[in-house]
Amino acid sequence: MKKYILLTLILTVVVVGPFVYQQWSEAKRLRYIRETKQLASQIDATSLADYIQQLKQISPDSTQLLLFTGNTQAQLEPCGCFIGQSGGLPRRAKALSYIRESGFPSLLVDLGGIQPSQPLNMKSHSFESDDLSTDNGIIMRDQHRVQTTLTAMEMMGYDAFFPFDAETGIVQNKKFDLSFTSLDSDLTQGSGSYSIKTIGGKRIAMIALNLKDPMEIASVSEQLNLIMSEVQEHSDFVVGLSHSPIEVNRALAREYPSFSAILSPSEGETERIGDVLLAYCSSKGKTLGALMLSDGVGDTPAKVQQIALTESVSDDPDVRKLLDDFYHQVATDHQFQIISHRLFSSEPLEQDDRNSYIGSQACQECHQKEFSQWSHSSHATAFNTLRTVGREYYPECVTCHVTGLGYESGYEIGNPEREHFVDVGCETCHGPGKQHAYTPLKENIRGQVPEKVCMECHTPEHSPGFDQLIEYVMSEVDHSRTELSLKQILEQRMRGPMKPEVELFVMSYCPFGVQAEQELLPFFETYGDTIDFKLRFIVGKEEASAENAGEDIRFTSLHGEPELIENKRQMVIAELYPDKLFDYLLCRADHLEEAWVHCAKDVGLDVGRIAEAVESQKITLDLVEEIQRKEALDIKGSPTLVIDGRIIDGNLWRGKVSGSCR
Numbered sequence: 001m002k003k004y005i006l007l008t009l010i011l012t013v014v015v016v017g018p019f020v021y022q023q024w025s026e027a028k029r030l031r032y033i034r035e036t037k038q039l040a041s042q043i044d045a046t047s048l049a050d051y052i053q054q055l056k057q058i059s060p061d062s063t064q065l066l067l068f069t070g071n072t073q074a075q076l077e078p079c080g081c082f083i084g085q086s087g088g089l090p091r092r093a094k095a096l097s098y099i100r101e102s103g104f105p106s107l108l109v110d111l112g113g114i115q116p117s118q119p120l121n122m123k124s125h126s127f128e129s130d131d132l133s134t135d136n137g138i139i140m141r142d143q144h145r146v147q148t149t150l151t152a153m154e155m156m157g158y159d160a161f162f163p164f165d166a167e168t169g170i171v172q173n174k175k176f177d178l179s180f181t182s183l184d185s186d187l188t189q190g191s192g193s194y195s196i197k198t199i200g201g202k203r204i205a206m207i208a209l210n211l212k213d214p215m216e217i218a219s220v221s222e223q224l225n226l227i228m229s230e231v232q233e234h235s236d237f238v239v240g241l242s243h244s245p246i247e248v249n250r251a252l253a254r255e256y257p258s259f260s261a262i263l264s265p266s267e268g269e270t271e272r273i274g275d276v277l278l279a280y281c282s283s284k285g286k287t288l289g290a291l292m293l294s295d296g297v298g299d300t301p302a303k304v305q306q307i308a309l310t311e312s313v314s315d316d317p318d319v320r321k322l323l324d325d326f327y328h329q330v331a332t333d334h335q336f337q338i339i340s341h342r343l344f345s346s347e348p349l350e351q352d353d354r355n356s357y358i359g360s361q362a363c364q365e366c367h368q369k370e371f372s373q374w375s376h377s378s379h380a381t382a383f384n385t386l387r388t389v390g391r392e393y394y395p396e397c398v399t400c401h402v403t404g405l406g407y408e409s410g411y412e413i414g415n416p417e418r419e420h421f422v423d424v425g426c427e428t429c430h431g432p433g434k435q436h437a438y439t440p441l442k443e444n445i446r447g448q449v450p451e452k453v454c455m456e457c458h459t460p461e462h463s464p465g466f467d468q469l470i471e472y473v474m475s476e477v478d479h480s481r482t483e484l485s486l487k488q489i490l491e492q493r494m495r496g497p498m499k500p501e502v503e504l505f506v507m508s509y510c511p512f513g514v515q516a517e518q519e520l521l522p523f524f525e526t527y528g529d530t531i532d533f534k535l536r537f538i539v540g541k542e543e544a545s546a547e548n549a550g551e552d553i554r555f556t557s558l559h560g561e562p563e564l565i566e567n568k569r570q571m572v573i574a575e576l577y578p579d580k581l582f583d584y585l586l587c588r589a590d591h592l593e594e595a596w597v598h599c600a601k602d603v604g605l606d607v608g609r610i611a612e613a614v615e616s617q618k619i620t621l622d623l624v625e626e627i628q629r630k631e632a633l634d635i636k637g638s639p640t641l642v643i644d645g646r647i648i649d650g651n652l653w654r655g656k657v658s659g660s661c662r
């Protein structure tokens, strides 16, 4: 007897073991990916909520705030490519209004560097790929971005702006109280280089400095001594705004200990030299700098923090509107859509003039397995992402979310004939494939995909931590995995900031559609709010003819008028009682032959309200939208499941669903 138990046990381990191990290692892989991403996307800054909390602990009477930004490079906002991104003008504006509401007197200063490319003296590296930015269009778009940034800064009420030399022209006619010229070795400019502002009864002197190296301090010392003695007499705090390198700031701090702080627009580590605080900015407006100046006895005189502008900080509506207007102009004016840079320009296939892009569809007939695997990956929905967030016209986004942008034969913004190049298609990784499709050889396609190809898109700025993740995610793209389950697809999509958008297309009287609801709804319900679910209906429209011209639109449905009305009812219920929709549908699935009111009453819906809404004009418009969506996705039958705008292969989810209505 014991022997049998042992044998059964061993058998169970042998049969179930590998499966359990697989589940366990997959869970471990996913956890590693999540944690690595989280860690890599963290920024060194205090959350706004924590900062406000800190302010509550101290008295506004003895503390002044100098809020500052610099080297923002006209970055309007972060791209939204990953969770935890910080920055953006609308959030900066919101953070400012919270801080101001807390009652502390404050000054707001920008330290320069608002041009999209870094000012020359701060340039650290250049793009490897070829730069097409000599074109006028790109300069126009950048100029427009700078103007938008400046307008936003006016809206936020900046008190002072200290431009780099190249920027002095662009800030003319702007409503900043002060725009400095710097104290530099060219001594003639000394006079405009400082200013004193009074806030909360305290006077803050700001001195603008631009010295190339520590040796230059000697050459301006006479003048700086003069300014110093003047400002010390008339102010409570002296703050340096410096375009000088770090060594100069350090030397200045040593020689002029009466500075409370010296602020620089470049990136760096906060340090203290004697009592002088040296503080820096985060580039591209990722954070808001906050210098706290207080005269409490025994306190350190100055303290600095960077405030994070992550998702938890909402948008200021007026600045949001300003940016939306900017994007709208880019979307509607081709002049703004010129491409600034293209990917893979160092790869041989891309450089070969005889080669061109042909689109992923053309690879499908010979590489069905790879195609099917790819079509369930998030690369295959990359353009849908841009459509969802409304950036499908913005070149700064399109480059990495399509195939071959900037190449003669690749994607072109707004050109309907190039629609087949949306998404991160086969040819982004494997190179343009026209020659290969005509004459399939290993030599005319990129068979081994080097990591550097991935890294052209998965840059630290758009995909932090990816270099550590690459070997863990390669199996998701190299076509080596067996088909994913629906659960795996959904959970992969949930790793990013976007919720998966799930659409189930049915006809309400189609028995297979109903089976699909029974199969899938309980499963989707477990995901609650973490997915966006929408039930969609397959309806048609009668073509306008001489007979029905001028009449209302006439809709058609495979199972006739009763189905059309049930479709409408379900649309109404989805809108009026979103939480009860699944209950109603599942009840109907069992009682389709009976009157709908039974189910409606069973789950607690107001029958009269529904009947009325079904007759409304709005429902007609909604039906037109259903038809458009069905046509856009080329939906053929009920049921069809779509995630993020891509049809999901029936094999992955049909279960007991035994057919379809066409």
Ligand code: HEC
Binding pocket: 343, 378, 379, 381, 382, 383, 385, 386, 399, 400, 401, 402, 424, 428, 429, 449, 451, 453, 454, 455, 456, 457, 458, 470, 473, 474, 476, 477, 492, 493, 495, 496
């Ligand atoms: C042309 C640009 C581009 C290239 C090249 C590229 N990717 Fe991507 N990748 C993207 C974009 C864009 C997304 C996000 C798509 C979406 O969800 O909208 C993405 C998403 C992913 C994801 C899913 C991320 C997640 O956690 O949800 C993985 C994994 C991935 N890529 C791996 C790779 C690997 C490995 C390579 C190289 C073999 C590669 N990618 C090459 C642009 C690219």
Ligand code: HEC
Binding pocket: 078, 079, 080, 081, 082, 378, 385, 386, 389, 391, 394, 396, 397, 398, 399, 400, 401, 456, 457, 458, 459, 462, 463, 464, 466, 493, 495, 496, 497, 498, 499
């Ligand atoms: C340099 C290439 C690149 C550029 C430029 C780029 N993206 Fe991305 N984007 C990616 C990659 C790579 C991912 C996947 C990141 C990851 O998960 O690691 C991604 C992911 C996303 C996601 C998350 C998708 C999801 O499924 O959760 C959104 C949203 C997004 N990008 C929007 C934008 C917008 C808007 C812009 C322009 C402002 C933009 N991207 C510009 C490469 C890029």
Ligand code: HEC
Binding pocket: 360, 363, 364, 367, 370, 371, 372, 374, 375, 379, 424, 425, 426, 427, 428, 429, 430, 447, 448, 449, 477, 478, 479
């Ligand atoms: C995100 C990058 C990426 C995309 C997009 C991509 N592939 Fe691949 N593909 C790979 C990688 C990585 C390998 C494995 C290469 C290696 O072994 O070094 C691969 C291998 C292949 C192979 C070789 C045979 C095999 O299965 O190992 C074929 C064929 C192929 N891909 C076809 C396609 C087709 C067709 C598409 C579009 C439907 C596509 N690939 C999209 C990255 C990609």
Ligand code: HEC
Binding pocket: 358, 359, 360, 362, 363, 364, 365, 366, 367, 426, 427, 430, 432, 433, 434, 436, 437, 438, 440, 441, 442, 445, 446, 447, 448
């Ligand atoms: C007419 C059929 C056909 C079409 C269309 C086709 N391929 Fe191929 N592909 C092949 C054949 C056959 C091979 C194997 C060649 C060999 O072993 O010499 C191959 C091999 C490959 C390989 C592996 C190369 C290697 O080094 O192992 C990749 C990657 C690939 N194809 C990608 C693509 C992509 C991307 C497209 C679409 C742009 C495409 N193929 C279109 C037939 C095709």
